[in-house]
Amino acid sequence: MIRFIETADEKRRIAREILESLTDWFEVEESREKYIADSAGQPFWASVDEGINEGFLCLKETGKETMELAVMGVRKECHRKGIGRRLFAAAKDYAARKGYEFIQVKTVRSGVYEDYDITNEFYKSLGFKELEVLPDYWDEANPCQIYVMSLKSTVNTIEARHSYRGTYLQENVPEEDLITIAGAGINAPSGCNKQTTDVIIVNDPEILARVKAQIDPPVAGTAPAMIIVLSKRINAYRDRCFAVQDYSAAIENMLLAIVELGYQSCWYEGHITDDDRICDKIASVLNVPKEYDVVCILPVGKAADEVHSPSKKPFSERVRFNRWS
Ligand SMILES: Cc1cc2nc3c(=O)[nH]c(=O)nc-3n(C[C@H](O)[C@H](O)[C@H](O)COP(=O)(O)O)c2cc1C
Numbered sequence: 001m002i003r004f005i006e007t008a009d010e011k012r013r014i015a016r017e018i019l020e021s022l023t024d025w026f027e028v029e030e031s032r033e034k035y036i037a038d039s040a041g042q043p044f045w046a047s048v049d050e051g052i053n054e055g056f057l058c059l060k061e062t063g064k065e066t067m068e069l070a071v072m073g074v075r076k077e078c079h080r081k082g083i084g085r086r087l088f089a090a091a092k093d094y095a096a097r098k099g100y101e102f103i104q105v106k107t108v109r110s111g112v113y114e115d116y117d118i119t120n121e122f123y124k125s126l127g128f129k130e131l132e133v134l135p136d137y138w139d140e141a142n143p144c145q146i147y148v149m150s151l152k153s154t155v156n157t158i159e160a161r162h163s164y165r166g167t168y169l170q171e172n173v174p175e176e177d178l179i180t181i182a183g184a185g186i187n188a189p190s191g192c193n194k195q196t197t198d199v200i201i202v203n204d205p206e207i208l209a210r211v212k213a214q215i216d217p218p219v220a221g222t223a224p225a226m227i228i229v230l231s232k233r234i235n236a237y238r239d240r241c242f243a244v245q246d247y248s249a250a251i252e253n254m255l256l257a258i259v260e261l262g263y264q265s266c267w268y269e270g271h272i273t274d275d276d277r278i279c280d281k282i283a284s285v286l287n288v289p290k291e292y293d294v295v296c297i298l299p300v301g302k303a304a305d306e307v308h309s310p311s312k313k314p315f316s317e318r319v320r321f322n323r324w325s
Pocket residue numbers: 161162163164165266267268269270271272309310
């Protein structure tokens with residue numbers, strides 16, 4: 001389990017425990033102590049299994065747009081279990097949610113020490129790209145290499161998206177962001193280009209309150225804006241209707257745009273299309289013409305709580321190359 005560690009004391013204790021177990025790599029006590037002291041004030045994650053701290057990672061801010069992977073350590077006996085990857089995924093989610101554009105990591109250029117070559121391959125496998133070599137960071141013989149990862153790539157945004165059901169901050173979402181999000185939705189593919197999905201952006205506080213009043217039990221009650229997704233059930237050709245596929249593609253595009261712009265959301269469809277037909281009540285508040293169904297609502301706003309990633313089945317259980325087995 002990956003835990004976000006809050007207190008400086010716990011961060012220092014975990015960092016010490018792990019770094020002291022890695023004596024081969026942290027021979028110089030002075031640098032180990034510096035890492036431990038520095039990590040106490042930084043965003044910090046630990047991987048914990050049955051009460052054992054297996055590893056940790058901490059980030060630090062190096063500029064308005066960039067976070068640095070400052071320190072990372074995993075006990076030797078826990079290597080090759082995907083712990084580094086899971087720690088990094090949590091840190092990357094955090095940096096993306098906080099609106100940072102990049103994560104960088106400083107390392108020694110490949111070809112100087114074997115240990116760093118392995119580490120550099122690990123960084124590359126996470127998606128880091130070589131940026132530049134700084135010849136005098138440590139000394140001329142061991143030039144420092146900077147690797148950087150853009151958090152605004154589509155694949156990173158897909159990984160950072162999770163359904164958010166917590167409280168939203170009471171900050172208005174600028175209209176240009178709502179327009180970008182709606183634009184991402186209507187730019188989605190649609191069967192035979194029939195463009196069966198429309199959206200209504202609700203950001204007027206009075207209308208938003210009337211929409212929320214229909215949602216019982218309430219969800220997204222604190223969201224400062226909502227996108228209401230409408231679908232027209234017409235056939236794309238012959239008797240083939242692709243309206244569900246069309247609005248699903250539009251919703252996913254909007255969810256990704258929402259996350260990329262630093263907001264959170266959740267695909268609320270089941271809740272509003274159940275037997276109590278909240279969707280029809282929302283349609284009536286918004287004067288939706290009868291040839292359209294309200295199929296989903298997407299709250300939009302900045303998260304006030306932590307965003308949780310649900311557990312997903314392992315990759316290998318769901319993806320195969322070439323044939324089923
Ligand atoms: C068609 C559809 C309907 C959904 N309806 C609801 C809903 O009514 N309420 C809700 O809390 N989440 C709803 N979700 C969100 C899913 O519960 C969520 O995507 C799933 O648990 C996986 O979590 P993730 O989005 O964080 O990956 C819906 C998702 C889809 C695709």
